[in-house]
Amino acid sequence: METETSNNTNVEDTTSTTTTATDKPQQQKRKKAIKPYHRIKAHSNPLSDNDFNYPVSPDKMDWSPHYPQFLKDHPEKRVEVADVGCGYGGLTVSLSAALPDQMILGMEIRDKVVQYVDERIVKLREKETDKYQNISVLKTNAMKYLPNYFYKGQLQKIFFLFPDPHFKKANHKRRIISSTLLSEYAYVLAPGGLAYFISDVEELYLWMYKHFAAHPLFEQIEDQQILLSDPCIPLIINSSEEARKVNRIDGKKWYAVFRRITEPRIINKTN
Numbered sequence: 001m002e003t004e005t006s007n008n009t010n011v012e013d014t015t016s017t018t019t020t021a022t023d024k025p026q027q028q029k030r031k032k033a034i035k036p037y038h039r040i041k042a043h044s045n046p047l048s049d050n051d052f053n054y055p056v057s058p059d060k061m062d063w064s065p066h067y068p069q070f071l072k073d074h075p076e077k078r079v080e081v082a083d084v085g086c087g088y089g090g091l092t093v094s095l096s097a098a099l100p101d102q103m104i105l106g107m108e109i110r111d112k113v114v115q116y117v118d119e120r121i122v123k124l125r126e127k128e129t130d131k132y133q134n135i136s137v138l139k140t141n142a143m144k145y146l147p148n149y150f151y152k153g154q155l156q157k158i159f160f161l162f163p164d165p166h167f168k169k170a171n172h173k174r175r176i177i178s179s180t181l182l183s184e185y186a187y188v189l190a191p192g193g194l195a196y197f198i199s200d201v202e203e204l205y206l207w208m209y210k211h212f213a214a215h216p217l218f219e220q221i222e223d224q225q226i227l228l229s230d231p232c233i234p235l236i237i238n239s240s241e242e243a244r245k246v247n248r249i250d251g252k253k254w255y256a257v258f259r260r261i262t263e264p265r266i267i268n269k270t271n
């Protein structure tokens with residue numbers, strides 16, 4: 001695979017360094033992936049983390065180590081679902097059965113968390129060989145490299161579950177949702193594709209909502225019938241590790257779903 005590092009000085013083959021659920025089936029004898037609680041940075045600064053390899057363009061990305069069996073069975077398929085900031089992978093894993101025909105990718109910036117999810121997928125595949133072939137995880141900074149991995153209009157769904165709130169005003173630029181980033185997400189989403197977001201921090205939810213509502217290429221899905229029949233809604237509310245944490249303390253959650261539209265909307269700035 002032809003790749004670049006983020007300081008743009010190197011072009012190297014990273015096939016061997018890409019973390020995949022299938023590279024090391026014999027390596028671990030443990031039954032379950034174990035969360036390395038005390039060795040992980042709680043947060044990563046997405047604006048300064050520069051230690052990434054990434055393909056120079058989507059056609060240089062080799063997905064076969066990520067989805068070996070699925071791509072053998074369906075060589076025409078591409079990744080269509082991205083779980084941005086997937087953390088420990090609860091949603092990515094749950095989506096496997098909910099969207100069995102789609103390739104799902106968890107994207108995560110913290111190295112050890114990626115290793116954990118990778119190991120988790122290996123274990124799941126070992127246990128049930130016919131399942132979990134359509135999910136994988138990738139170490140990347142999703143604020144910077146989505147267009148390196150995905151073609152225009154490639155994704156059908158993109159998820160932002162309980163993103164880091166970055167409370168301080170000076171750190172709002174680290175938030176995963178902004179006007180500029182929404183244009184990038186609109187680029188990789190297919191017309192009609194869906195963006196889901198949820199938070200237990202009302203201020204952050206309102207921030208994300210405000211930015212989506214103000215973006216000309218997104219419109220909110222308000223029809224309850226559509227939302228109620230969407231199998232992803234219960235998963236965004238309950239399947240991720242953060243969602244479960246919030247459930248344990250009986251906390252509140254706010255979510256919304258926006259559709260990527262084809263023709264830019266005219267935004268009434270006075271509203």
Ligand SMILES: C[S@@+](CC[C@H](N)C(=O)[O-])C[C@H]1O[C@@H](n2cnc3c(N)ncnc32)[C@H](O)[C@@H]1O
Pocket residue numbers: 043044046084085086087088089090107108109110113140141142143144160161162163164176240241242243
């Ligand atoms: C609060 S956690 C939520 C994890 C997961 N979505 C969940 O609901 O359990 C936010 C995650 O986003 C990851 N993250 C933050 N910025 C990121 C970025 N720019 N690219 C990829 N992952 C990022 C963090 O490392 C962290 O694991």
